[in-house]
Amino acid sequence: MRIALVFPELLGTYGDGGNAVVLARRLERRGLPAEVLEVRPGDAFPAADLYLLGGGEDGPQRLAADLLIASTLAARVADGAGVFAVCAGLQLLGTSFAVEGDSTYAGLALVPATTVRGMARSVGDAVVRVDGRLVVGFENHGGVTHLAPGLDAFGEVVVGHGNDARSDGFRAERIWATYLHGPVLAQNPWLADALLASVLGHELEPLASVADDLYAARCAQLMGTGA
Amino acid sequence: MNRSGWRVALATTAVRGVNWVSRRSGRGAGTVAGGNAGLGIDSHLLAHLARGRTVALVTGTNGKTTTTAMMVRGWGREVATNTTGANMPAGHVAALAASRSPVAALECDERWLPDVIAETVPAVVVVLNLSRDQLDRAAEVRQLAQRWRDALKGGDFVVVANARDPLVVYAASASPRVHWCAAPTSWTLDARSCPVCTRTLDLGADAWSCTCGFAEPPSRSILVEGRARVAGQLVSLDLAIPGPVNRGNALLALAALHELGVDPALAARRLATLREVEGRYASAVVAGQAVRLLLAKNPAGFAAQLADQAERGGPLWIAINDGLADGRDPSWLYDVDFEQLRGRPVWCWGTRRLDLAARLWYAGIEATVVEDVAPHHDGTVDLIANYTAFQELRREAGSR
Ligand SMILES: [Zn+2]
Numbered sequence A: 001m002r003i004a005l006v007f008p009e010l011l012g013t014y015g016d017g018g019n020a021v022v023l024a025r026r027l028e029r030r031g032l033p034a035e036v037l038e039v040r041p042g043d044a045f046p047a048a049d050l051y052l053l054g055g056g057e058d059g060p061q062r063l064a065a066d067l068l069i070a071s072t073l074a075a076r077v078a079d080g081a082g083v084f085a086v087c088a089g090l091q092l093l094g095t096s097f098a099v100e101g102d103s104t105y106a107g108l109a110l111v112p113a114t115t116v117r118g119m120a121r122s123v124g125d126a127v128v129r130v131d132g133r134l135v136v137g138f139e140n141h142g143g144v145t146h147l148a149p150g151l152d153a154f155g156e157v158v159v160g161h162g163n164d165a166r167s168d169g170f171r172a173e174r175i176w177a178t179y180l181h182g183p184v185l186a187q188n189p190w191l192a193d194a195l196l197a198s199v200l201g202h203e204l205e206p207l208a209s210v211a212d213d214l215y216a217a218r219c220a221q222l223m224g225t226g227a
Numbered sequence B: 001m002n003r004s005g006w007r008v009a010l011a012t013t014a015v016r017g018v019n020w021v022s023r024r025s026g027r028g029a030g031t032v033a034g035g036n037a038g039l040g041i042d043s044h045l046l047a048h049l050a051r052g053r054t055v056a057l058v059t060g061t062n063g064k065t066t067t068t069a070m071m072v073r074g075w076g077r078e079v080a081t082n083t084t085g086a087n088m089p090a091g092h093v094a095a096l097a098a099s100r101s102p103v104a105a106l107e108c109d110e111r112w113l114p115d116v117i118a119e120t121v122p123a124v125v126v127v128l129n130l131s132r133d134q135l136d137r138a139a140e141v142r143q144l145a146q147r148w149r150d151a152l153k154g155g156d157f158v159v160v161a162n163a164r165d166p167l168v169v170y171a172a173s174a175s176p177r178v179h180w181c182a183a184p185t186s187w188t189l190d191a192r193s194c195p196v197c198t199r200t201l202d203l204g205a206d207a208w209s210c211t212c213g214f215a216e217p218p219s220r221s222i223l224v225e226g227r228a229r230v231a232g233q234l235v236s237l238d239l240a241i242p243g244p245v246n247r248g249n250a251l252l253a254l255a256a257l258h259e260l261g262v263d264p265a266l267a268a269r270r271l272a273t274l275r276e277v278e279g280r281y282a283s284a285v286v287a288g289q290a291v292r293l294l295l296a297k298n299p300a301g302f303a304a305q306l307a308d309q310a311e312r313g314g315p316l317w318i319a320i321n322d323g324l325a326d327g328r329d330p331s332w333l334y335d336v337d338f339e340q341l342r343g344r345p346v347w348c349w350g351t352r353r354l355d356l357a358a359r360l361w362y363a364g365i366e367a368t369v370v371e372d373v374a375p376h377h378d379g380t381v382d383l384i385a386n387y388t389a390f391q392e393l394r395r396e397a398g399s400r
Helices: A017-028 A058-069 A073-078 A088-093 A189-200 A210-223 B003-024 B031-041 B045-050 B064-075 B089-097 B110-120 B141-152 B166-172 B244-259 B264-271 B299-309 B330-335 B353-362 B387-398
Strands: A002-006 A035-039 A050-053 A082-086 A096-098 A104-106 A113-130 A133-147 A155-159 A170-172 A175-178 B054-059 B103-107 B124-127 B158-162 B178-182 B221-224 B227-230 B233-236 B283-286 B289-295 B316-319 B346-349 B367-369 B381-385
Touching: A002 A017, A017 A035, A017 A050, A017 A189, A017 B330, A017 B353, A050 A073, A050 A088, A058 A088, A058 A104, A073 A082, A082 A088, A082 A189, A088 A113, A088 A133, A088 A175, A113 A210, A133 A210, A155 A210, A189 A210, A210 B353, A210 B367, B003 B031, B003 B045, B003 B089, B031 B045, B031 B089, B045 B089, B045 B110, B054 B064, B054 B110, B064 B103, B064 B244, B064 B264, B089 B103, B089 B110, B103 B110, B110 B141, B124 B141, B124 B166, B124 B244, B141 B166, B158 B166, B158 B244, B178 B244, B221 B244, B227 B244, B227 B264, B233 B264, B244 B264, B244 B299, B283 B387, B289 B387, B299 B381, B316 B387, B330 B353, B346 B353, B353 B367, B381 B387
Parallel strands: A002 A035, A002 A050, A050 A082, A082 A175, A096 A113, B054 B103, B054 B124, B124 B158, B158 B178, B178 B221, B289 B381, B316 B346, B316 B381, B346 B367
Antiparallel strands: A096 A104, A113 A133, A113 A155, A170 A175, B221 B227, B227 B233, B283 B289
């Protein structure tokens, strides 16, 4: 599997490069080939099975959006590639987003979602329920994201804010987006495997590690029980 | 004495009194409690206490405490200074109330720099570096660089700044008087895109630059092999504390002292005698094990410590907490290149030991989570800890 980490200098504020490491190592430990490509501004946009977009500050986020609009990312997704996006990466997949001030900027419009600035920054531990399972992480953003009717959320907010204190992120064909970093795939090994299985088109063997202990401990801590 | 004079005297007495009680009762070092009591009586107490003194401020994400200690040692006289890491105005007030020295070296929290410049009217401001640190509570780095720039551009002081760090150059280059120093950095992730135009910087081997014209300024003070050239004067630099990053900190301390009229050769000989700084690099016993205590609070700090670990072997202990002073979010562990520790067994301590162990598992490192029983190793083990973990371990080591 070819995994492209998109513009890590612009979209990598919260350890987001960790998501690429996690996916590649989980494939390799099962004997499956994995290759991580770092895409830099000015590079030809490489072919990949999965593109990862991370979080970023306002200025770099705007630059990343402009570069991605001019890139072949949308065409690659139309051809079957997947996208997993976090935070600023989530915002720029929608039709528009607002950052500093009240200015609004165009996004890639891969999904019908818009992000406006919220009243306050949402900072803290966050938990989202996705297909009946918990996803744990940390959020730090000032956006409120509205999903157009028909666009599914990534999950339902249990702790934290997500899009609007009710839902978090969105889920479209071959596109996953969440406000949770952490990096979220490191904290939630089951989600990493679900993403890999979806891209590969088949299930994966179980892979036990200390990451499972971390996930269990975080769930127990954030849900206040031994969940 | 006029009205405001009485107020200052009362406030200063309150600082000393509260801190004396606090130290006597064993509740703490007392610096912040006393400082806050004084500031409650006179909100401009810091300005009053700084008046008539020659003040040097030291700021940056990493190395503030060490560089401040180097300046104090290199100055070679009594210096008013905040030694316990209390680097906000309450700590500055306590430091100045505790000493009548006409010179002061104050470590300053990054976010407080504009206010502390306004209050203390410094002679020199040392700007070390700027990188990501506890982003869940601090301003993002580019916003902070902008606030520094606004605070540094107008003052009647010399800025001693690291020219190798593009965000520092952005912050300092609007100032009319800058003494640029070339201090090596092992961390570039926050400086890959241009602070002026956000294009990707060309991080050349000798100097960085951007197509927009923003580029590394030529340095007046540099490191040469085992020595430092400070404003044209070549001095030997034999530090007792380890690591290439500390050689850079020493370079900035010497340049700042030069601006304050201290001879660099003399200052270099003095600061070579510095062996530990607030417990950093100190030998201690933790859980029955002989350790050397090392502090790393963020990715840049870890990059510096891991660079120093490259020549070492054997087991390594790492402790990661998520206290308020650490930042509640340890996602920065994935910005640290732990992969370079492959082949070294690592023991994971601290409230976020599972996060660390998972990070190390993904890095291909044999990691053991310490739960109840501490391991024992022959000889001395290096123990790298983040902020509150370091303070806890230091207290534990000091209590036996
Ligand atoms: Zn530029």
